Amino acid sequence: MQLLKDKILNEGKVLPGNILKVDGFLNQQLDIRLLNEIGKEFAFLFKDLGVNKILTVESSGIALACVASQNMGNVPVVFGKKHKTLKRGEDFYAAKIFSFTHNREYEVTINKEFISKDDVILIVDDFLANGEAVNGLMDIIKQADAKLVGVGIAVEKGFQGGGDKLREQGLRVESLAIVENMDNGKITFR
Numbered sequence: 001m002q003l004l005k006d007k008i009l010n011e012g013k014v015l016p017g018n019i020l021k022v023d024g025f026l027n028q029q030l031d032i033r034l035l036n037e038i039g040k041e042f043a044f045l046f047k048d049l050g051v052n053k054i055l056t057v058e059s060s061g062i063a064l065a066c067v068a069s070q071n072m073g074n075v076p077v078v079f080g081k082k083h084k085t086l087k088r089g090e091d092f093y094a095a096k097i098f099s100f101t102h103n104r105e106y107e108v109t110i111n112k113e114f115i116s117k118d119d120v121i122l123i124v125d126d127f128l129a130n131g132e133a134v135n136g137l138m139d140i141i142k143q144a145d146a147k148l149v150g151v152g153i154a155v156e157k158g159f160q161g162g163g164d165k166l167r168e169q170g171l172r173v174e175s176l177a178i179v180e181n182m183d184n185g186k187i188t189f190r
Helices: 002-011 023-027 032-045 060-070 132-144 162-168
Strands: 013-015 019-021 053-057 077-080 092-099 104-111 120-128 147-157 173-181
Touching: 002 023, 002 032, 002 147, 002 173, 032 060, 032 147, 032 173, 053 060, 053 132, 060 077, 060 120, 060 147, 077 104, 077 132, 092 132, 104 132, 120 132, 120 162, 132 147, 132 162, 147 162, 162 173
Parallel strands: 053 077, 053 120, 120 147, 147 173
Antiparallel strands: 013 019, 092 104
């Protein structure tokens, strides 16, 4: 998606440790025009698959999942929570996810009432690096005996291999911008 690639090239920043900072338009401050175009693209890419639920992880994936939902008939958006709360209850699915960006492991939980065996699920997220978040959500989908039909990612860090590993498993992964490398602060796409 050229609009997203242009934003990354013009406004993204490469930080030490292969961190791509896009918080000025995708993670903290949101460019709504860009998000709407991303939502339209995900809807186009995954049309006719019978998606009745979109799954993501808090917090940066929520906005993308919501705009995708608007373009897919307003299907429910469910997000995994990274933080335990008193109102979580005992009836939930859980999976461990290691965050590359934060360099720590989270237990992500989803209340069992929000995912069932009748669900046809699309995972949507902002970044894909090593594939940990997607693997964790896939584990939760498996626990629920639901059906996963694909993964929509805004920015994939192709050089980290997570997307390639998921594709090798036969999973349909559609990334709108795949960063091939970020050598010396210069971003190039696949």
